[in-house]
Amino acid sequence: MIRLKRQDREESIGDSNIDDDGRQQPTPNLTQYKPDAKETKEWQGVQTSQALNVLQFCCLGGDCKHAQAATFMSTGKLQFSLGTDNNCISMCPVCRNRGRDWFKIFRRVYKNSLIKWLQSTLVQDAMPLHATYNNNGNALTDLLWNDDASLEEIFGAKKNSTIKKYHVEGLFLQLIAAQIFILKVTKKGSEMKWIFNREKQIVHANDTDGDEEDVVEEEYIHCYKIDKYWTGVSVYPPGKKRREKNSKKKKVATKKGSK
Numbered sequence: 001m002i003r004l005k006r007q008d009r010e011e012s013i014g015d016s017n018i019d020d021d022g023r024q025q026p027t028p029n030l031t032q033y034k035p036d037a038k039e040t041k042e043w044q045g046v047q048t049s050q051a052l053n054v055l056q057f058c059c060l061g062g063d064c065k066h067a068q069a070a071t072f073m074s075t076g077k078l079q080f081s082l083g084t085d086n087n088c089i090s091m092c093p094v095c096r097n098r099g100r101d102w103f104k105i106f107r108r109v110y111k112n113s114l115i116k117w118l119q120s121t122l123v124q125d126a127m128p129l130h131a132t133y134n135n136n137g138n139a140l141t142d143l144l145w146n147d148d149a150s151l152e153e154i155f156g157a158k159k160n161s162t163i164k165k166y167h168v169e170g171l172f173l174q175l176i177a178a179q180i181f182i183l184k185v186t187k188k189g190s191e192m193k194w195i196f197n198r199e200k201q202i203v204h205a206n207d208t209d210g211d212e213e214d215v216v217e218e219e220y221i222h223c224y225k226i227d228k229y230w231t232g233v234s235v236y237p238p239g240k241k242r243r244e245k246n247s248k249k250k251k252v253a254t255k256k257g258s259k
């Protein structure tokens, strides 16, 4: 058996660069390739979209995860609202236990209360908010966790006894996956901040003088005001009644009064 010395081994690896005539060819330097600004932007776009797909698959509910994965594999697109025909019934977290397992983590919220809170000065003034998690109690999730009254209004249950920090974290993961909150990278690329996502929408279109040239007014609208952005976010069905807060006390008071 012939053992190669370290130096020989290194040379033998380089042998692949010797051409047919035995001449040494320069080793190609793969790091020399520098993508231009356009290519860099394109790649960043692809990577962002792939990362978002993963987040959406893991955090947004509403559809059987097996059906969603199968559709993704065949079409390359993460789709929602696939219908109940391809339901796995009990094998994925969305289907298992009639969806109750899913809502243990991604607990349902009252959408109107949540929108009201998102529109409050507390949240609006906090944006753009530093996205670095430094455990100082000023992270995005802390905005809601430290606002007891709104938290109980949004979840319809008591903080700490029923609503835990991971429920709030689950909610914000969904809001980020749904692109209601997005990350903004500062020009220098040194800081990342949370901002509200906005979409250009036609707010007014008319033809005032009948010359068939439409007057179109467009405006940037916060995405939490647009229904499609709420796909997969755990919200109670509209019209779901909140459990009366003081129902117990009232009963007691009636009993006392009847005596």
Ligand SMILES: [Zn+2]
Pocket: 063, 064, 065, 066, 067, 087, 088, 089, 090, 091, 092, 093, 094, 095, 096
């Ligand atoms: Zn399923």
